[in-house]
Amino acid sequence: MSASAKIVTACIVVIGNEILSGRTRDSNIQYLATELGLLGVQVRECRIIPDIEETIVATINEVRGKFDYVFTTGGIGPTHDDITADSIAKAFGVGISEHPEALARMTRHYGDPALFTPARRRMARVPHGGSLVDNPVSVAPGFQMENVFTFAGIPKVAEAMFQSMKHRLVGGDPVLSRTVRTNLPEGIIAEPLGALQKRYGDLDIGSYPAFRNGRPSVSLVLRGTDDARLRAAVVELMDSIRGMNGEAEEFAQ
Numbered sequence: 001m002s003a004s005a006k007i008v009t010a011c012i013v014v015i016g017n018e019i020l021s022g023r024t025r026d027s028n029i030q031y032l033a034t035e036l037g038l039l040g041v042q043v044r045e046c047r048i049i050p051d052i053e054e055t056i057v058a059t060i061n062e063v064r065g066k067f068d069y070v071f072t073t074g075g076i077g078p079t080h081d082d083i084t085a086d087s088i089a090k091a092f093g094v095g096i097s098e099h100p101e102a103l104a105r106m107t108r109h110y111g112d113p114a115l116f117t118p119a120r121r122r123m124a125r126v127p128h129g130g131s132l133v134d135n136p137v138s139v140a141p142g143f144q145m146e147n148v149f150t151f152a153g154i155p156k157v158a159e160a161m162f163q164s165m166k167h168r169l170v171g172g173d174p175v176l177s178r179t180v181r182t183n184l185p186e187g188i189i190a191e192p193l194g195a196l197q198k199r200y201g202d203l204d205i206g207s208y209p210a211f212r213n214g215r216p217s218v219s220l221v222l223r224g225t226d227d228a229r230l231r232a233a234v235v236e237l238m239d240s241i242r243g244m245n246g247e248a249e250e251f252a253q
Contacts, residue, residue, distance in 0.1 A: 001111075001201065002068045003061050005172065005173045005222070005225040005226070006040075006172035006173050007042060007069050007172050007173070008040060008041045008042065008068045008069070008170065008171050009041070009042050009043075009066060009067045009069070010036055010041050010042065010043050010044065010048065010067055010069040010070065010082060011043070011044065011045045011046070011066070011067040011069075011070050011071070012029050012032050012033065012043060012045075012062070012070075012071050012072075012073070013046075013047045013048075013049060013059055013063065013070060013071070013072045013073075014022050014028060014029060014046070014048045014049070014072075014073050014083045014153075015049055015050075015051065015056060015073065015074040015075045015084050015153070016050075016051060016074040016153055017050050017051050017081070019048050019074070020048060020049075020050055026048070026073075027144045027155050028073045028151075028153070028155055028158050028159075028214060029046050029160070030161060031075075031155065031162075032071055032158075033046075035166070036069075036071075036169075036171075037169035037174070037175055038154075038174070039169055039171040039174075040171025040172045040174045040175070040230050041068070041069060041167060041169060041171045041172070042171055043174070044067060044143055044173060045063065045067070047059055047063070047180055051075055051081050051082075051083055051084075053083055053087045053090065056075075056083070056084060056087035056088070056091070057087050057090050057091045060072070060087070060088055060091040060148060061091050064072060064091075064146065064147055067147075068147060068153060069147050069148075069149070069169065070148045070149070071149050071151065071162075072084060072088070072149070072151065073151045073152065073153045073158050074138075074152070074153030075087075075151075075153065076123065076142065076150060076151075076152055076153075077119075077152070078119035078120050078122050078123055079119065079122065081162060082122070083100075084150060085125055085126065085127060085143070085147060085150070086125075088127055088145060088148065088150060089127035089128070092129070092145050092146075092176060092217040094127050094128040094129055095127070095128045096125050096126065096127045096128065097126075097128065098121070098124045098125055098126075098127060099124055099125070099126035099130070099132065099141075099225065101132060101144075101170060102123075102124040102125075102132055102140070103121075103124040103143050103236070105139055105141070106121070106139055106140060107125065108125050109139040109147060111246070121139035121249060124140070125142075125144055126198065127143065128141045129145065129173035130143040130144060130145045131143065131144045132144075133149060133150070133151065133161050133164060134161065134165070135152070135157060135160065135161055135164075135185065136160045136163075136164060137154075137156055137157045137160045138152075138154075138157055140152070141161075142165075144165070144168070149165065160230045166173070173225040174225070175223050175224065175225060176223065176224060176225065176226075176227055176230055177221060177222070177223045178210045178221075178222050178223075178230050178231075178250065178251070179219050179220065179221050179222075179250070179251040180219075180220045180222070180234060180238060180248055180249065180250050180251075181212075181217055181218070181219050181220070181239070181247075181248070181251070182217070182218050182236050182241050182246050182247055182248050182249075183215065183216065183217060183218075183247045184218065184219065184246035185209070185216055186207055186209055186218055186242060188244065188246075189207070189220075189240075189241065189244070189246070190207075192244075193205065193207060193220065193237075193241045194198065196233060196237055196240070197237075199233075200222075200224075200229060200232075200233045201221065202224060202226065202229060203222055203224040203229060203230065203233055204222070204223040205220065205221070205222050205223075205233070206219075206220070206221045206223075206225065207219075207220055208220075208221065209227060220237060222237070231252045234250055238250060
């Protein structure tokens with residue numbers, strides 16, 4: 001990245017034993033990282049942690065001081081193992097109780113008091129000082145504590161929550177990306193690719209091997225905030241590949 005680029009960072013914390021056990025596949029990281037990138041917020045770390053209070057408290061207190069924004073998913077439902085809200089309250093050293101607006105929204109939503117069970121009522125609890133994050137899908141809100149945003153784990157709900165609050169975020173310079181595909185294997189292009197990275201230390205250059213149409217293929221992804229630098233690096237890279245009698249196709253992203 002250029003020295004003058006405004007960098008805004010984020011960490012995503014996925015909370016849930018079901019993710020760690022492999023029973024549930026996470027899709028929130030990909031969604032949030034993509035959406036945050038569009039806003040100029042760079043996801044620098046992702047953590048997947050269990051439903052253990054001390055782990056949640058320690059993780060949140062570590063990452064909220066390290067990154068501009070923190071996003072958590074999971075653990076704010078109605079069951080006994082949904083301990084994220086209580087754990088975040090403990091991380092911030094505050095109490096937790098029913099939020100009047102959250103309670104009002106949920107009361108209206110369920111209508112019949114018999115449907116608004118004590119278990120569901122737990123989802124109206126918010127750490128003291130927290131502000132609500134709207135839930136257009138199933139009403140029970142997420143919440144914000146300073147730079148920490150807490151979402152539900154269900155992907156459709158997490159996505160809706162993010163869309164409802166993204167206007168609160170202040171991003172940095174957007175990260176641009178370009179991809180060069182080649183048929184040369186990594187073992188052949190590794191040395192010139194390393195030399196290119198040294199010449200363009202402000203860019204992130206990654207190599208990702210795969211098979212396309214039954215043939216080996218390598219996608220070389222260049223990322224940075226300066227479009228002119230990206231274009232110059234792409235030209236050098238493609239010239240280098242073609243100089244080794246390789247195929248090179250460039251895709252702007």
